[in-house]
Amino acid sequence: MTTMAELNIITVSQALKMEYLSATMDTPPSTLVVKSLPIIDISAFLNPSSTFQARQDIAATIDRACADYGFFYLTGHGIPTSRLDEIISLARQFFSLPLSEKNKIKRYDAGGPEGGDGARGYQGMGENITLGRRDHQEAIDIYREWDHSPKEAGQGGPSTHKTLQGPNLWPTEPQEFKSVYLDYIEQCKKIGEALVRAMGVALNLGPAAPDADQNTENEEVFVRNTDRSFWVMRMIGYPKLQTPLVEGEDITEFSCGEHTDYGCVTLLLADSTPGALQVLLKDGKTWLNADPIPGAFVVNIGDMIERWTNGKWKSTRHRVIHRGDGYRVSVPFFYEPNFSAMVKPLRKCVESTGGMPVHEGNTYGEHLLGKVFNNFYN
Numbered sequence: 001m002t003t004m005a006e007l008n009i010i011t012v013s014q015a016l017k018m019e020y021l022s023a024t025m026d027t028p029p030s031t032l033v034v035k036s037l038p039i040i041d042i043s044a045f046l047n048p049s050s051t052f053q054a055r056q057d058i059a060a061t062i063d064r065a066c067a068d069y070g071f072f073y074l075t076g077h078g079i080p081t082s083r084l085d086e087i088i089s090l091a092r093q094f095f096s097l098p099l100s101e102k103n104k105i106k107r108y109d110a111g112g113p114e115g116g117d118g119a120r121g122y123q124g125m126g127e128n129i130t131l132g133r134r135d136h137q138e139a140i141d142i143y144r145e146w147d148h149s150p151k152e153a154g155q156g157g158p159s160t161h162k163t164l165q166g167p168n169l170w171p172t173e174p175q176e177f178k179s180v181y182l183d184y185i186e187q188c189k190k191i192g193e194a195l196v197r198a199m200g201v202a203l204n205l206g207p208a209a210p211d212a213d214q215n216t217e218n219e220e221v222f223v224r225n226t227d228r229s230f231w232v233m234r235m236i237g238y239p240k241l242q243t244p245l246v247e248g249e250d251i252t253e254f255s256c257g258e259h260t261d262y263g264c265v266t267l268l269l270a271d272s273t274p275g276a277l278q279v280l281l282k283d284g285k286t287w288l289n290a291d292p293i294p295g296a297f298v299v300n301i302g303d304m305i306e307r308w309t310n311g312k313w314k315s316t317r318h319r320v321i322h323r324g325d326g327y328r329v330s331v332p333f334f335y336e337p338n339f340s341a342m343v344k345p346l347r348k349c350v351e352s353t354g355g356m357p358v359h360e361g362n363t364y365g366e367h368l369l370g371k372v373f374n375n376f377y378n
């Protein structure tokens with residue numbers, strides 16, 4: 001039998017089996033015991049009549065999942081599996097169109113040193129860059145509409161954010177694409193809100209107060225700072241990677257290179273392809289395959305939650321290597337802070353993590369712009 005220490009990449013079902021084996025063995029193995037990602041039912045935070053205790057129980061499991069993995073499966077979100085299947089199917093239909101059709105919604109040139117650096121619309125195969133390498137993927141990004149109200153525009157002025165402005169470019173094929181996605185985005189926003197609400201409870205930040213402002217540190221601090229969430233819906237198409245892997249040599253081709261997500265929480269919906277999304281465990285060397293569970297989202301926390309919690313919860317590194325069968329489709333929804341939200345470590349979290357803040361703080365918009373530009377010119 002392969003020992004767990006020899007295993008580099010394991011699947012959730014393998015991990016479950018290992019956990020089962022180690023639980024039934026008389027003496028536990030001395031090697032690393034890898035658990036599977038936890039499964040969390042969020043319904044208590046979506047249902048207004050749920051009990052205080054039900055919410056506390058869920059919050060406690062969220063705290064453990066965020067501290068141990070930064071990733072978990074999410075159920076109880078209320079979106080029927082048939083709707084999730086439709087979302088994947090519509091994205092798949094779009095990617096199967098001829099390139100000339102897809103290029104009708106190609107992202108605009110926002111005026112950067114290279115063309116096509118707007119952030120909204122279709123991005124062709126290999127155009128997205130991670131860690132200086134081309135990702136083997138094509139995608140569409142839909143962002144929250146740019147808000148020109150003085151409150152939002154006042155932060156830095158919209159003219160400095162050309163990349164993120166402009167209208168969303170929606171596919172007109174399949175015809176129902178836009179209406180189905182608009183409806184799905186509204187549902188995802190509610191789930192994102194429930195999740196950050198639960199996270200405030202999980203961190204024990206103290207009860208909400210009616211006179212609280214954006215910066216008041218209580219359990220609703222994430223809810224207030226996401227009330228105009230600068231969310232992103234990204235539909236991604238991944239062809240199977242072609243170059244053969246050479247035993248003992250580094251992996252050089254990625255469907256999506258190793259990265260962390262930028263904001264608060266990602267709700268990842270993916271088709272049934274196994275072995276593609278890999279999550280780095282706390283040991284810093286074991287990659288866990290986060291294979292899809294039908295009807296569940298894979299959720300992970302982003303950089304802004306790591307910063308707010310002063311590193312108590314980390315935005316976990318992950319990557320995609322698709323060498324399985326078929327053309328893989330995934331649709332992550334990124335629920336993020338308001339563009340103008342000032343994000344700096346929460347006092348209570350600084351105290352509980354040794355007293356040194358990990359960051360001096362800046363706005364989510366500044367953090368996002370730095371990341372988005374890396375996707376082009378890195």
Ligand SMILES: N=C(N)NCCCC[C@H](N)C(=O)O
Nearest residue numbers: 129130131259261262334375
């Ligand atoms: N909004 C998010 N998370 N988009 C996906 C991030 C993929 C990594 C990105 N190219 C990078 O280098 O950061």
Ligand SMILES: O=C(O)CCC(=O)C(=O)O
Nearest residue numbers: 256261270277320330332
């Ligand atoms: O396709 C996936 O499974 C994950 C994609 C991802 O991590 C991202 O786009 O941020």
Ligand SMILES: [Fe+2]
Nearest residue numbers: 259260261318
């Ligand atoms: Fe990601």
